[in-house]
Amino acid sequence: LTAQDWREQVKELMSRASRMKEGEAKVMALEEAARLADTHGDLDVAFEVRDALIDAGTFGGFPDKALVAFAWCRGQAKKNPDRFDSSMLLWKQKWVVARLDDFPHVTLKQIREALDDLEQTYAKADAGKRSVLKLRYQTARDMGAQAEAEQYWAQWVEAPRDHLTDCRACDQDDEIDYFIERGEHARAVEKARPILDGRLRCAEIPHLTYGSVLYPLLKLEQLEEARNCHLHGYPMVARNRDFLATVGEHIEFLALTDNLARGLTLFEKHLGWALNHASYRDRFTFHAAASLLLSRLVAEGRETVSLRLPKAFPLHQRQGTYETQVLHGWLEGQAKEIAGRFDARNGTDRFQKLLQRTHGLVNDVRPFPIDVEER
């Protein structure tokens, strides 16, 4: 390693990161740049780098790193309000607050305070309540506070847009979840239509949407379209661990349509993400879906499967032969453990119910082969 001027190094790392796809390598390059700037005590460069790190962490599947970078920037901006341009920080605060409930070790009180703080911060920036209302609705829903969620939902969809609200594609996609949650599958798909038709899109839409509509389409018996959504949607999410939960939705779909081999391919490819993902919410979705997949194999009478699982997997076998019962037990155990932690924190039984939903899915199995010639 040459002792090149550290500023040059930071510049090189930043420009390399800006050319990279979302993901771990990009996050690492920016972390490295931030450490260099810190070591040399240059607050302005450190701020600029972390500003980019919040984005990279958020969209590359490292919400914990985004949180740390945000907390640092926020501290600096508060101490030196005139020194940094914190207008973008305002926008990014939403991303960070939206993920807080994904960490079971963050307390209810902290989540509530962060939401209140966001509301006040946005009020000072002369923004309306639409963004905060959506976050309050989503947080309440994900923590199992149903009545509260209903109340915020009603307020959110009526609140006017302003300069800090999410883009139309994101808002539309978030509305879909409400109807899926209520089991109103036809309405969910209807809401998704402008996105599926390509009329609304953004950096993460339709990537997320293709995953969310799989189950509703299956329930509506629109299997042909569901299959297309899987085929178009999976490649969009296959390379970015930010989409771990969406990958879970694809696995669930493959299990339900009896495409078990395909499901296993996804499972072995993405288990590594789930093992150390900072979002326990996303880990839960993945593990629950994977346990459904394994339960299908067990039900088919398969005693063992050959899989190429990462070394970090606690039950890793060098020869790659796994007992389906054992794998299923482990996955189910993971999902249960996470569910327990969330429910204990939230004081509700939402995750218990989500587990029950997964168990009940055996009744939705509807074999539908997905074979397209890839090449």
Added chain:
Amino acid sequence: VDHRFQINLRGVIDLLSHHLYSSPGVYVRELLQNATDAIRARQLLEPGHQGSVKVELIEKQDGGPPTLLFSDDGVGLTEEELHRFLATIGESSKREVLAERRNDFIGQFGIGLLSCFMVCDELLVVTRSVKGDGRTVEWRGRQDGTYSVRASEHPLERPGTQVFLVARQDAAEFFTAERVRQLARHYGGLLPFPIHLTAGGRTERINAEGAPWRRKYESASERRRALLDYGREVFGTDFIDSIPLKSSAGDVEGVAFVLPFSPHYNAKQKHRVYLKNMLLSESAENLLPDWAFFVKCVVNANELRPTASRESFYENETLAKARASLGQGLRRYLMDLAREDPRALQRLISLHGLSVKALALDDDDFYRLVIGWLSFETTMGMMTLADYRRTHGTVRYVSTLDDFRQVARVAAAQGLCVVNAAYTYDTDLLEKLPRVFADAQVEPFSASELPQSFEELNLDEREVVFRLLKVAEAALEPLRCDVTVKKFRPKEVPTLYSSPPEGAFRRDAERAREDSDELYASVLDSVLAAAPGSDRPLLTFNYQNPVVKKLAAVADRELMKLSVEMLYVQALLLGHRPLNAQEMKLLNQGLLGLIAGRLEGEDTGGQGGVH
């Protein structure tokens, strides 16, 4: 009889020019499209009919705006069809309807003609249909919305269509011989029938013999030269190679050109695509698989559906299949290169390593063939994986830049070769190795493992350093850092700070907590409490280092403690570890202490102090 359009023609023209067309110059494309459709329709009736298009620029003697005559020997129109296309125009006031109408012959004819009003105020169409009684009809339309249809006083000898455009004053730039030639070549360069341009008394053929990839060549090298010339003409780039492309899905054929420079990591290459030999777009993106960003291509597709904006292809099953088989062609090229010309493959990898890596990740056969040729950064410099495995056997790698930097300072001196797999795809590629080659050994390496490979002290040395060890342990306990003494190369390095992979993130989070406000500091506390990384970092003193040897013999306990703290801070800084508040305090106090000690030494005649 004079008629009046039943619609607001201005509105339609406005819609066309603002929403459907990028430039008024596309009127040439639309006329060529009409001629092509007409010729194709006639070929259906008369197989063997070759077809041709003539474009004539008629300059006015008085210097007034010129007239362009555009004629084809296609199927022609009957009077009834003429009326039908007018009706089409009436319905075409919406963009979606316009796009829809393009799919039928008459609809396209009308919409195509309307585009001419972007450059002229009056149009004369003279046409004689292959069908019917052989009468010649003419249609004269004006921009104000009036038109007339009548039997022509100058009947055509053969079936076909002539369109006369009188240039509008402000559009004269689109009516020079140069511009018309350029536009016709641009849009119709691949058309399989001759297009002749007559201007200033000269007639020339302006399109060559069909697509360059369909022509016959004397030899492979001539073919290569011709295609590369074509690539330069189209994209203005000197490509390094060309690759044939073909897909039965979508009936696609063309050529891909290998870029002579490394594109951006996530660059989407813009390709030039023709639909049924007419230029569709110069910026189509969705034609090749994601990994294939090392080429730009020119293709013609006969059975892919264009999007409404006609800028790219509609994303459907056929396109997905076509994309897969075009990708297959590129893969075959790379496979052949690996087998037959490894040096060329290496040159290609040096430019387009990322494309190659992305494909290798997804494709076991390809992986097997190229993985050995890929270069990786190691603690002993850049080397290919094949070279690495030949010399070092087990592949050891680190997945973070932070780890690599920690390891790099001493690993090479220990004879340890470790791959920096922090770059895009590298970790995944290395982990794939034992799955593809059963005999391969691959192990993740961590900086915290490094001290294990260092030489232990002997019994006497242990006794000598014991006091230093105890003092250092006490000094670094508040910083939650463990201590050991070993011998390692290079001897210039007094200490090595190593931490488990999560260690760096922990330190980042701790420092962010110090700098943040109360709310987020408490959130970070919760995150830190649950984060992995209970393993503490380790400071390894190097007993080969002269300063460390001297330090072990220092009698003054305070001085020893101070020196340990300073070496700790130095180790952090050398490893690019930013200091937290506590460490910063150590640094400041330590510097002052050392200076004070040195000054006291001056007073008392030069005792003590550290060099």
